[in-house]
Amino acid sequence: MTSIDRTRVDFGLLLEAMPDAVIVADMDSRVLYANAAVERLLGWRADELVGQPLHVIQPERLRVAHDAGFGRYVETGVGRLMGSPIRLPARARDGTERDIELNLAEIRDPTGHRLVVSVLRDLSERVELERSVAVLRYLKATTAAAARLWTRLDPTLVLQTLTEVLVEDFDAALIRTWISEPETGMLRMVTSGGLSNRVADSPRHHIDPATHPYKMGLVARTKRPFLKNGLFGDPQFDQAWVAQEGIQAALCLPLLAGDELLGILVFFARHPIFDEVAETIGHLGALAAAALKDAELVAQEREARSGADRARARFELLAGVSEQLAGSLNPAETVERIAEAVVPAFADWCVVDLLSSGGSLETVASAHRDADKTSAIRQLRLRYPPLVRASPQHAIYQALEAGAPVWENVSDSDLEARAVDADHLALLRELGIGSHIVVPLAARGRAVGAISFVRGPEREPYDADAVVTATDLARRSGLAIDNAELYRSAQQAIQLRDRFLAVASHELRTPLSVVRGHWELLQRRLGSPANAGTPDGDRTATSIRRLGQGIDQLQRLVEDLLDVNRLGTGKTHLERSPVDLVALVRDAVEDLGPGRKGRVRLELPALPVIGAWDAARLTQVVGNLIGNALKYSPANGAVDVSVTEGPETTQFRVSDSGIGVAPDQLEAIFEPFSRAPNASAQHYPGIGLGLAISREIVERLGGTMWAESAGEGRGSVFIVELNRSRTGDPTATDSTEPGDDE
Amino acid sequence: MILVVDDEPALVEIISSLLEDEGHAVVGAADGLAALDLLRDGLRPCLTILDLMMPRMNGWELRDEMLADPDLAAIPVAVVSALALGEMRQLQVAAVITKPFRLEQILQLADLHCSRS
Numbered sequence: 001m002t003s004i005d006r007t008r009v010d011f012g013l014l015l016e017a018m019p020d021a022v023i024v025a026d027m028d029s030r031v032l033y034a035n036a037a038v039e040r041l042l043g044w045r046a047d048e049l050v051g052q053p054l055h056v057i058q059p060e061r062l063r064v065a066h067d068a069g070f071g072r073y074v075e076t077g078v079g080r081l082m083g084s085p086i087r088l089p090a091r092a093r094d095g096t097e098r099d100i101e102l103n104l105a106e107i108r109d110p111t112g113h114r115l116v117v118s119v120l121r122d123l124s125e126r127v128e129l130e131r132s133v134a135v136l137r138y139l140k141a142t143t144a145a146a147a148r149l150w151t152r153l154d155p156t157l158v159l160q161t162l163t164e165v166l167v168e169d170f171d172a173a174l175i176r177t178w179i180s181e182p183e184t185g186m187l188r189m190v191t192s193g194g195l196s197n198r199v200a201d202s203p204r205h206h207i208d209p210a211t212h213p214y215k216m217g218l219v220a221r222t223k224r225p226f227l228k229n230g231l232f233g234d235p236q237f238d239q240a241w242v243a244q245e246g247i248q249a250a251l252c253l254p255l256l257a258g259d260e261l262l263g264i265l266v267f268f269a270r271h272p273i274f275d276e277v278a279e280t281i282g283h284l285g286a287l288a289a290a291a292l293k294d295a296e297l298v299a300q301e302r303e304a305r306s307g308a309d310r311a312r313a314r315f316e317l318l319a320g321v322s323e324q325l326a327g328s329l330n331p332a333e334t335v336e337r338i339a340e341a342v343v344p345a346f347a348d349w350c351v352v353d354l355l356s357s358g359g360s361l362e363t364v365a366s367a368h369r370d371a372d373k374t375s376a377i378r379q380l381r382l383r384y385p386p387l388v389r390a391s392p393q394h395a396i397y398q399a400l401e402a403g404a405p406v407w408e409n410v411s412d413s414d415l416e417a418r419a420v421d422a423d424h425l426a427l428l429r430e431l432g433i434g435s436h437i438v439v440p441l442a443a444r445g446r447a448v449g450a451i452s453f454v455r456g457p458e459r460e461p462y463d464a465d466a467v468v469t470a471t472d473l474a475r476r477s478g479l480a481i482d483n484a485e486l487y488r489s490a491q492q493a494i495q496l497r498d499r500f501l502a503v504a505s506h507e508l509r510t511p512l513s514v515v516r517g518h519w520e521l522l523q524r525r526l527g528s529p530a531n532a533g534t535p536d537g538d539r540t541a542t543s544i545r546r547l548g549q550g551i552d553q554l555q556r557l558v559e560d561l562l563d564v565n566r567l568g569t570g571k572t573h574l575e576r577s578p579v580d581l582v583a584l585v586r587d588a589v590e591d592l593g594p595g596r597k598g599r600v601r602l603e604l605p606a607l608p609v610i611g612a613w614d615a616a617r618l619t620q621v622v623g624n625l626i627g628n629a630l631k632y633s634p635a636n637g638a639v640d641v642s643v644t645e646g647p648e649t650t651q652f653r654v655s656d657s658g659i660g661v662a663p664d665q666l667e668a669i670f671e672p673f674s675r676a677p678n679a680s681a682q683h684y685p686g687i688g689l690g691l692a693i694s695r696e697i698v699e700r701l702g703g704t705m706w707a708e709s710a711g712e713g714r715g716s717v718f719i720v721e722l723n724r725s726r727t728g729d730p731t732a733t734d735s736t737e738p739g740d741d742e
Numbered sequence: 743m744i745l746v747v748d749d750e751p752a753l754v755e756i757i758s759s760l761l762e763d764e765g766h767a768v769v770g771a772a773d774g775l776a777a778l779d780l781l782r783d784g785l786r787p788c789l790t791i792l793d794l795m796m797p798r799m800n801g802w803e804l805r806d807e808m809l810a811d812p813d814l815a816a817i818p819v820a821v822v823s824a825l826a827l828g829e830m831r832q833l834q835v836a837a838v839i840t841k842p843f844r845l846e847q848i849l850q851l852a853d854l855h856c857s858r859s
Contacts, residue, residue: 510752514752516842517760524845525763555842
């Protein structure tokens with residue numbers, strides 16, 4: 001059977017077999033039909049759902065908007081959501097929510113009544129995967145941004161940098177930053193980035209946080225962040241541009257120094273903002289706030305003129321420390337860098353102590369300007385650890401209890417009074433204490449330890465300015481530790497995912513072989529059933545064919561997952577033998593099946609092009625590229641496939657007239673699990689493995705692979721360039737020339 | 743008689759069903775040791791279909807035992823494994839089929855080496 005005989009195919013059976021949930025409703029929004037996948041996705045049995053209003057599968061908060069939208073659609077025939085997929089939460093029978101992708105279409109029944117078909121696709125796994133990838137990427141971007149933020153000395157520059165980073169590295173659709181003006185108590189808009197130039201509404205440039213009715217006013221007043229995913233149906237965000245630009249989430253963050261509101265950051269995205277991502281952006285906001293505060297202080301000091309030199313020195317110190325911290329993503333290393341970065345410029349010696357879960361202190365890093373004495377610091381902490389109850393109370397505990405820095409000058413007689421015994425006194429004198437500042441270290445709003453800066457008796461003692469600097473250093477250190485911890489947990493999540501994928505895909509192989517085997521047996525046994533040609537026989541044949549397609553898909557997916565686990569490990573196994581690329585490409589196109597084959601325009605050399613390649617692996621690459629080109633092109637759009645021979649190399653090219661690739665994505669799309677924003681935004685299926693695997697194969701074969709595109713919507717070309725190494729040349733194998741027997 | 747050696751009972755069942763459907767007699771064994779016992783007891787299959795990674799006695803070990811025994815050395819063996827070809831050292835076998843395989847491949851082998859009853 002080469003085409004579907006519409007009079008014979010039972011579309012009801014087909015609907016039931018679909019993996020996506022399908023719900024049909026009438027124009028009164030009553031459910032008329034639900035397929036089997038609805039129960040798998042949401043737990044509702046078809047008979048429970050039929051007769052109910054369509055909105056029962058929606059969270060209650062979206063129902064009013066849904067009903068209004070549906071009513072408008074019934075009346076006017078114009079629906080905002082018709083024809084384009086949208087991500088929404090759906091409500092399962094047990095009240096929990098699922099991430100789904102909703103597609104709506106209108107059909108007419110045989111009597112001409114209008115019906116609305118909803119197709120719901122489960123996105124929960126995709127969302128989970130996107131989450132861990134996004135977090136890791138954003139953390140890296142945060143780290144890179146830290147150094148940039150801290151070298152901006154002017155509040156406007158800080159906010160411009162923040163805006164650039166969020167638009168470029170965090171995929172923000174629209175960023176706006178506002179700064180507090182202490183004189184007037186107003187918030188003034190400083191930057192607007194992303195699609196702001198396309199947004200029609202002209203925002204006010206000053207708002208009064210005391211009376212502003214929207215979320216921003218609330219955030220300014222409460223100094224607490226606001227995050228909202230799924231703006232559809234929220235009256236606060238019911239603005240034309242939100243719908244037109246496909247804005248899905250909003251995040252509004254207060255930029256705080258301690259309790260002081262320095263400004264506000266507003267972040268709109270076309271994708272959901274996961275909690276972890278919001279946390280990372282919050283983190284970047286905190287970095288920006290610290291930089292804003294710096295800029296403010298530096299400006300103040302500058303204004304005082306007399307402080308200009310000191311301001312510069314302080315700024316240089318902070319910038320140096322920041323640069324050190326920004327480069328580290330390992331918590332232990334981060335702490336060590338903190339200690340090393342401040343000695344000797346700011347302290348003669350420095351100790352970082354962290355609170356253990358039991359409340360005792362653990363010295364995690366120490367540095368002395370005289371490197372030989374660093375071991376004496378460790379000895380001091382080991383033999384005379386700061387005790388919770390000591391009299392007088394140890395400066396570390398004073399600082400932790402007060403939640404504020406402790407700053408004091410220490411004389412030799414103070415040391416004598418505090419030393420427990422003669423050895424203790426000798427150690428303290430050897431290290432040298434003239435003045436010190438102990439600052440509590442806070443990470444994620446919680447005291448996690450303290451950092452002690454000490455100057456020897458021969459050096460100018462710490463002054464009030466130094467306390468400000470020390471506090472700033474501690475704040476940065478806390479943020480850096482946070483950053484490192486977040487990064488580590490994201491890394492662990494990724495490792496866990498990779499291990500899970502490796503195990504899961506391997507374990508899936510055996511049951512899949514069993515399923516495939518039985519399917520083949522079934523197919524053989526029913527190959528020529530007695531009832532062939534009858535409706536029953538054809539339906540059985542259709543089911544078996546569908547089953548086979550499902551198994552094929554599953555098998556490809558499992559093989560892709562196995563492949564992706566081998567990426568970069570060199571474990572991708574190759575079987576090199578002479579391969580004719582021309583025949584291979586022709587076969588791959590033949591395998592596409594009659595419908596898709598017709599869309600491929602082939603341009604192949606008349607003679608074979610032979611190299612020492614791996615036929616199965618190369619087929620995988622060729623199939624992947626042609627498959628992608630067909631997938632991302634308009635329906636019935638043609639795809640050009642060619643093989644051309646150069647003197648040393650062979651090029652295989654696939655060009656399409658599809659959705660294209662933005663210039664900054666031409667490399668990114670080759671990363672595992674990464675998909676170009678226009679591919680995911682337009683909801684093309686796929687998990688972003690094919691190109692990563694293909695490039696790995698091509699590179700292992702000694703070739704190169706890249707993409708070219710004039711931009712989004714302007715088609716793309718994928719090029720594979722392979723060497724025809726002489727080992728693969730069959731004429732070389734029987735050559736008797738010396739030097740050919742390699 | 744065809745001997746199928748695989749530690750995955752579901753795969754033994756599939757291969758057996760296929761071959762029996764096509765008129766071949768089949769005996770299954772769950773590992774190399776079970777297969778060797780059958781062979782030592784006088785079983786002379788026209789073809790042995792052998793998995794490599796199995797508990798107790800794996801496919802390589804069984805192959806070594808067979809090659810060392812003049813009575814068994816000549817029995818045709820086809821290896822079916824998830825391993826890549828390069829990972830199979832000198833097995834001296836009639837055919838190698840990599841998993842996942844198609845049943846057609848098994849059937850062709852059986853028709854090559856055995857006559858249907």
